[in-house]
Amino acid sequence: MANNLEKLKQVLVKEGLRFTCQREEVWKEILSSNEHRDADEIYHSLRKKAVSVSRATVYRTIDVLVKNNMVRKLDVGIGPNKFEHKMGIKHHDHIICMKCGKIEEFVVNQIEKLQKKVAEEYGFKLGRHNLQLFGICKDCQ
Amino acid sequence: MANNLEKLKQVLVKEGLRFTCQREEVWKEILSSNEHRDADEIYHSLRKKAVSVSRATVYRTIDVLVKNNMVRKLDVGIGPNKFEHKMGIKHHDHIICMKCGKIEEFVVNQIEKLQKKVAEEYGFKLGRHNLQLFGICKDCQ
DNA sequence: AATTTCTTTGAGACTCATTATCAATAAGGG
DNA sequence: CCCTTATTGATAATGAGTCTCAAAGAAATT
Ligand SMILES: [Mn+2]
Ligand SMILES: [Mn+2]
Ligand SMILES: [Zn+2]
Ligand SMILES: [Zn+2]
Numbered sequence: 001m002a003n004n005l006e007k008l009k010q011v012l013v014k015e016g017l018r019f020t021c022q023r024e025e026v027w028k029e030i031l032s033s034n035e036h037r038d039a040d041e042i043y044h045s046l047r048k049k050a051v052s053v054s055r056a057t058v059y060r061t062i063d064v065l066v067k068n069n070m071v072r073k074l075d076v077g078i079g080p081n082k083f084e085h086k087m088g089i090k091h092h093d094h095i096i097c098m099k100c101g102k103i104e105e106f107v108v109n110q111i112e113k114l115q116k117k118v119a120e121e122y123g124f125k126l127g128r129h130n131l132q133l134f135g136i137c138k139d140c141q
Numbered sequence: 142m143a144n145n146l147e148k149l150k151q152v153l154v155k156e157g158l159r160f161t162c163q164r165e166e167v168w169k170e171i172l173s174s175n176e177h178r179d180a181d182e183i184y185h186s187l188r189k190k191a192v193s194v195s196r197a198t199v200y201r202t203i204d205v206l207v208k209n210n211m212v213r214k215l216d217v218g219i220g221p222n223k224f225e226h227k228m229g230i231k232h233h234d235h236i237i238c239m240k241c242g243k244i245e246e247f248v249v250n251q252i253e254k255l256q257k258k259v260a261e262e263y264g265f266k267l268g269r270h271n272l273q274l275f276g277i278c279k280d281c282q
Numbered sequence: 283a284a285t286t287t288c289t290t291t292g293a294g295a296c297t298c299a300t301t302a303t304c305a306a307t308a309a310g311g312g
Numbered sequence: 313c314c315c316t317t318a319t320t321g322a323t324a325a326t327g328a329g330t331c332t333c334a335a336a337g338a339a340a341t342t
Contacts, residue, residue, distance in 0.1 A: 018289065018338070039329080054292040059329065077216055077271060080328055095263055106259050111252050115274055118247050122236055124276035130218060131272045133256055135265035159309055159318060180299080195321045200300065221299055 004031055004087055011068045025051045026061040027070075036074055036082040036094075036103050075130060076103070097137035104137075145172055145228055152209045166192045167202040168211075175230075177215055177223040177244050217244070218273060238278035245278075 008027050012019050029046050030037075037045075043058045062083060065071035074082040076096060082103075091112070092105040111131070119126035149168050153160050170187050171178075178186075184199045203224060206212035215223040217237055223244075232253070233246040252272070260267035 016289095020290065020337090022291075052292095056293085056330080057291060060290090075216065075218055095259060095265055097265070098268060104263050104265075106263065108255050108259060111255050114249050114252050118236060118249060119274055119276055122245050122247065123279035124236055124238070124245075124274065125282055126274060126276040127239060129272070129274045131270070133260055133265065133267060133270045135260055135267040138264035141266055157318095161309075161319065163320070193321095197301080197322085198320060201319090 007070065007087075011064070011070065015064065015068070017064065022051075022053045022057050023061050023064075025053060026058055027065065030062075030065065030071060030083060030085045031087060034084070034089075036076070036084050038080040038082050040080065042083070075132075077132060077134065093131040093133075095133040095135065097140055098134050099136055099140035102137050102139075142172075142228070148211065148228075152205070152211065156205065156209070158205065163192075163194045163198045164202050164205070166194060167199055168206065171203075171206070171212060171224060171226045172228060175225070177217070177225050177235075179221040179223050181221065183224070216271060216273075218275065234272040234274075236274040236276065238281055239275050240277055240281035243278050243280075 004027070005024070008024065009019055012023065017023075025046055026042065029042055029051075039055070039058050039062060042062075043053070043055050046053050046058070062071060062073075065085075066073050066083075070086055072084050072086055074084065074094065076082055076094070090107070092107045093111075095104045095106060096102070115129055116126060145168070146165065149165065150160055153164065158164075166187055167183065170183055170192075180196070180199050180203060183203075184194070184196050187194050187199070203212060203214075206226075207214050207224075211227055213225050213227055215225065215235065217223055217235070231248065233248045234252075236245045236247060237243070256270055257267060
């Protein structure tokens with residue numbers, strides 16, 4: 001979607017950063033999948049497509065995207081952080097199989113509300129939250 | 142509490158492991174505080190008391206304790222994992238200040254119930270879960 | 283166009299938390 | 313006390329991510 005490219009351009013201007021083909025390629029790569037992938041998977045996928053980019057640039061670009069709410073960083077409790085783009089994706093949490101690593105997404109509005117209430121109660125200005133359920137999936141039981 | 146020492150001995154027997162003074166000291170050190178501490182803090186605290194123990198043994202002992210439900214491992218999203226003992230402590234989740242690192246504990250039974258429901262819905266046998274709220278505490282705002 | 287200025291990139295060094303290796307030491311049953 | 317086996321600690325290795333810095337690329341200025 002040309003729209004998403006525009007979004008990147010806007011954000012780079014806002015941050016006083018330049019629009020480069022590396023940044024464009026990283027963003028397109030992240031947009032190209034709805035999996036939960038880590039930086040290295042994104043890096044290798046780009047290299048396989050002969051895109052000239054370095055690991056450092058992948059990390060750096062992801063940072064910009066995360067800061068600007070275009071990508072979510074997922075701490076799945078083991079191994080590297082995973083990333084997912086947020087274009088046209090509503091907020092959700094994850095339930096993760098401890099055997100096969102499968103990740104399913106879920107939304108419970110009630111939980112979200114209760115979290116906000118907790119933050120209020122404790123006088124915290126709530127930023128992000130981290131909710132992962134770890135279990136064994138049907139296939140692995 | 143002599144009771145907690147007994148608990149350690151039982152667990153070591155169950156696991157076919159030997160009762161050593163290092164394991165005893167690590168366990169006592171963890172029991173001695175209700176803070177959320179990382180392995181290195183526990184290690185240094187022991188060394189300051191002239192207990193002869195290595196970092197490796199601290200990590201190894203904590204692993205046994207975590208596996209046997211005596212200690213909880215806390216992934217606080219930044220830096221090393223934190224640990225807290227579970228003796229006489231009910232389950233709770235954490236709200237963490239992104240500025241000063243302060244950690245507060247909270248319990249919302251409704252959230253716990255909803256988590257179980259999600260797991261059922263997705264056919265997962267639920268193990269542990271990870272719920273952290275990240276925000277800015279009153280003092281830091 | 284040439285020069286200057288400033289940003290970005292990539293290779294690799296580095297950090298930090300944790301795990302692995304393995305020879306020396308300690309536990310515990312007989 | 314002896315013997316077998318487990319444990320320990322020093323240190324090396326690992327994995328994920330960050331930092332450094334010289335070279336390459338834009339953009340702005342002459
Ligand atoms: Mn997701
Ligand atoms: Mn706690
Ligand atoms: Zn599974
Ligand atoms: Zn604070």
